């Protein structure tokens with residue numbers, strides 16, 4: 001089944017939740033973002049959101065990413081998946097009550113990983129949604145794994161996989177900082193923002209940056225961006241913008257000039 005090249009928008013968990021809290025949704029931010037998404041009216045858009053203070057604390061508490069080792073992790077797997085459906089539900093509320101025909105696809109039901117990497121993905125519902133002009137929404141989730149029993153699939157791996165698989169037009173990553181820096185801008189005031197990076201430059205930086213924050217089980221900012229490498233290798237560009245700043249996501253979706261980091265193959 002073919003489909004026009006989609007645009008893939010990742011909304012970081014740090015944008016739609018308060019990562020310092022637990023189960024702390026930012027519903028006003030969701031409504032603002034949805035308004036921007038609606039206004040931009042991009043055809044063939046796919047949204048993927050992260051876990052923030054919903055998925056990460058529970059996943060960490062029960063070591064879900066490391067795989068199934070003890071019976072008592074099962075309730076942790078169930079809870080991680082459940083809180084992600086709750087966060088997704090809040091985001092879907094914002095979309096649907098804003099008259100956007102969005103439909104969510106649950107990764108735990110259509111993705112199987114092998115040692116944490118996507119091995120199988122039932123993509124037909126996603127493609128059918130796109131072909132019919134719906135807006136598909138996916139998210140980082142607790143998923144089943146052939147070797148580990150279960151694990152955590154980050155929204156970023158999903159973005160990169162879908163982008164590569166469907167040969168996306170471009171990727172937009174909305175985060176809570178102005179782009180990709182040479183150091184953590186939240187800790188270091190002198191951190192320098194990269195306006196543009198080639199794949200070669202990104203790879204050179206990869207080893208230097210990005211210790212995960214205390215409550216992010218999927219690798220911190222740089223780990224997340226490193227996930228995009230296969231897509232960028234395929235010639236798909238990625239723009240990282242501050243989604244907490246009004247109209248940045250709108251401008252990025254419209255292809256207008258906006259402060260951030262553009263990563264391209266060359």
Ligand code: IP8
Pocket residue numbers: 013049050051052055056059080084139140141142152153154155156217218
């Ligand atoms: O926030 C991870 O997704 P991410 C989701 O995109 C869970 O890394 C369940 C922790």
